[in-house]
Amino acid sequence: MSVRRHRHVPGARVRGLAVGTDVGGTWIRVATDHAPGVLTVRSTREPAVLARLLRALWRRRGFTRGRVDALVVASRGVWTAGECAALAHRLRGLARRVRVVPDAQAAHRGALVDRPGVLLLAGTGSIVVGRDARGRWARAGGLGPLLGDEGSAFSIGREWLRAGSRGGRWQAALAAARAAEPVARIAALAPAVLRRARRGDRRARAIARRAQAALAEHARDVVRQLRLRAPVDASWAGSVLEDAWFRRGLVRALARAGVRARWRRPATTPAAAALRMATRLRAGR
Template sequence: MNFAICDCWCHPIMDRVAIVSALRHLNRPSVSRKFSRKFRERRTRRARRPFWVGVDIGGTWIRIAASRGPRRVTTTVVRADRDLRRLAVLLRAIWRRRGWRRGDVAALVVASRALWTPRERRALALTLRGLAWRVQVISDAQAAFLGAVGDGPGVLVLAGTGSIVVAHDGRGRWTRAGGFGPLVGDEGSGFWLGREWLRSLARRGDLHTVLRLVHAPDTVAQIAALAPRVLARARRGDRPARAIARAGQIELAGHVRNAARALALRAPIHLSWAGSVLEDRWFRSGLIRAVARAGVRARWRAPAARPVDAALRLAARLAR
């Protein structure tokens, strides 16, 4: 007696055999490692495309911007440390938190306060070498100028925690006026306004407030934080506060005149501003009038970009 096997019973069995065989093949160590390696390489290439970083170090805050092409990757703001020798440690901690490695960062441009000479800039750049392929350090005032004014001639007034006036002739020559720190200068800055207010309180016998702030852990930042209140009082007509604000405006206007004369800039001079104090419209209007009274014919323009954006733009150029 002959029996015939129907093909309709064989096909499902053969399909199941083929599936099991394929699964066994994929689970072989060599194959799984191959697929895993390819996946990791593809993911790494996608995640590790080089980018560039700009850093703006002010008296109170550090602003960090990273970009890859036209797209901003991230922006970070942290409190500044007055000691620039600790900057490398602080930035390395941020790099670790972000998962950045030296190979990820094609270029790093740091715009720092308290730096003006090439020697000072080179010394800080040496401490940052492990953070990027290329590192450049410039003055925060120069970055603020490039962000606010651009590459042409003009003058920038920077008044935040500290203050400085910088001028550029558009052909590579720079000069400065003021900006010698809280002990010697920084006229018209947040710290200067706060300190003058404390002096007026001391003359009126309010020693409790004065002593509390003089002995605070971060004296400069704590005293600079008084500036918004001083300017608010000045706007309301408080005589001591108004006298302090006007004195600061006159000091800054004198710096503008001196910087413009040093480079023999032609009138009308392109002027702009940067810093938290000059974000106050009332104080800025008083400064504009003080500059005119100082004999400077100026054309004032709002800042085109922030200092951190200028540092980021320079980093993009450095990365090419």
């Protein structure tokens, strides 16, 4: 058996890594083209802390700016070009080329593979984004726990605590609100609320229906902003929408809202979409 050996060309540079990072409200997921699988670490809501977290992760993995050719960070909490550029500037020491995009846009690209349509994202927070055939983006929601996040895990957990605090039973709600990382702690209640809803708990079902209706209303808003033609391609992302029972209710809620949708299972994850964008960035595209 013959073995082909590739002669090293003096001065030639070995191609560096492409890294895609999905920064959600609870978890950071990192994918590279160097190794299979996704590395998952706890997230943060502070951009300055995010930079420190990623630098620490780079040290653990042996990554350096010279070794990472391209990094794409799909981050919550950014939308405008200025916001993306500011975060990219904070992360400039991690790779030769750094690009920041909104996490919902990466989720859309991953789920619908660059097709026009809407992406409903409900994890710790929530947002609905859409893209038309001309590449224009629109959004509804995504205003954070103080002003929005309707239909998210946080809103489901918050509504459950509110409902349970009546009749003088306010201690659990107040303890959750005063805890360290209260948004994540309250959002962590959502899976149990949805399990109760599946089993027929009336209070939990009412909370789930309101969450589904809120997401459907956001989706209708985006469809109207972009004037998307029916049937509108629709997909989903986020931990809440991994629940098949909740998702079936959302399908019905969107139909009741007057949106005729063609639902598509997500083609890939936001982290994988960010990695795909990083490989393009490495190639100069």
